[in-house]
Amino acid sequence: MDARAAMSKPLRSVRVAPPPLAARAAVLLLLLLLSALPLSLTYTYEQDVFAINGLYTALGSPSLPGWVTNGGDPCVENWQGVGCAASNITAITLNGISLGGQLGNTLANFTSIITLELSNNNIGGTIPDNLPVTIQRFFLSGNQLSGSLPSTLSTLTLLTDMSLSSNRLSGDIPDVFSALTGLINLDFSSNNLTGPLPPSMGNLKALTTLHIQDNQISGTLNVLQDLPLKDLNIQNNLFSGPVPPKLFNVPNFQRDGNPFNTSIAPSPLPAAPAPSPSLSPSIGHVPSKEPTKSPDVPNGNSPASGNHTIWTVKFVGYILVGVVSAVVIVLMVMFCVSKHKDRKSKKEIRKSKKDVYPKNKIGREPQRLGEAKIKEVPEMKEHLVKPMNTVEKQLQMWFLIQVRS
The missing domain is CATH 3.80.10.10 (Ribonuclease Inhibitor)
Incomplete structure (x- = not known):
């Protein structure tokens, strides 16, 4: 019995004492880790x-x-x-x-x-x-x-x-x-x-x-x-x-709404024709300013289009000046021709009056005794006197012979 008791004592120390210590240590470590991890x-x-x-x-x-x-x-x-x-x-x-x-x-x-x-x-x-x-x-x-x-x-x-x-x-x-x-x-x-x-x-x-x-x-x-x-x-x-x-x-x-300059230079426009020296400078000519180089406006017009518009206005102005001048010259020529015809007509009238027997001399010459009184020639409405034909002359001669006889 003593031997059995002696042999059983070491067995109890191995089976009972170590497990509680290890379990406690493991549980404590686990609790520490779980508490620190969320933090x-x-x-x-x-x-x-x-x-x-x-x-x-x-x-x-x-x-x-x-x-x-x-x-x-x-x-x-x-x-x-x-x-x-x-x-x-x-x-x-x-x-x-x-x-x-x-x-x-x-x-x-x-x-x-x-x-x-x-x-x-x-x-x-x-x-x-x-x-x-x-x-x-x-x-x-x-x-x-x-x-x-x-x-x-x-x-x-x-x-x-x-x-x-x-x-x-x-x-x-x-x-x-x-x-x-x-x-x-x-x-x-x-x-x-x-x-x-x-x-x-x-x-x-x-x-x-x-x-x-x-x-x-x-x-x-x-x-x-x-x-x-x-x-x-x-x-x-x-x-x-x-x-x-x-x-x-x-x-x-x-990119709209920016004053961009054009990247392509505008092509040169032909020179405008010089005005005729005979034209009056005050007729139909409106002076215009040359366009300055400026950035594009918001509406997108380029300097080339502005130059083209100005030259177009100038060209139309020159045409108007030429037309007005031509009309004035034609009117002057017509006036001169009219004057010339009027003068020529007056000369012809004066020449025809010389061939007509003057009214103021008719009936003023002394008449002879026994001669029939010559009637005044009625005033003619026209400047030229209509010439007498042969029959009228013969009748006039017969009338004068009858009066004298």
């Missing part, structure tokens, strides 16, 4: 919380589900419009919900934000200089942003899409595009931007869509001619100079 995956990174709290305050603390001005956990609590990846805020999308206020100065504190979409609101103020360098999609169109474009846009090297259209931005477009080689879509339309396109725009080798219409941008389009553009809208600006031929290959190219 590392769901708790929002503190710097992102600080950045979104500052943005919420700058916007005027609007009524947004979950949002607070201090603290909170946007990723765990699912704040409206907030997207996260692990513990980092990667997107804020709040379009068309009548947000006001401004953007504030805490945007640069976001550590991993990729998308910022606040379009079609009433956000005012200026675009802050401090922008998150991780941003790829930046949309602030349809707001009331003013001031100029910040030069810190040059730090957004990961930017692929940006729209700042329909705001009140002014000033020149800064030369900030040298490092933005991944930019695909750019929209600055419907603002008050001025000045020429910056040279660094020529480095946008991935740009396919560019909308800059409804501004006051001037200069030429040469900086855009080597870009892979598919959609280019530059309407209603102040662009001048000839359009680069390569841009005509852009599938959707809208």
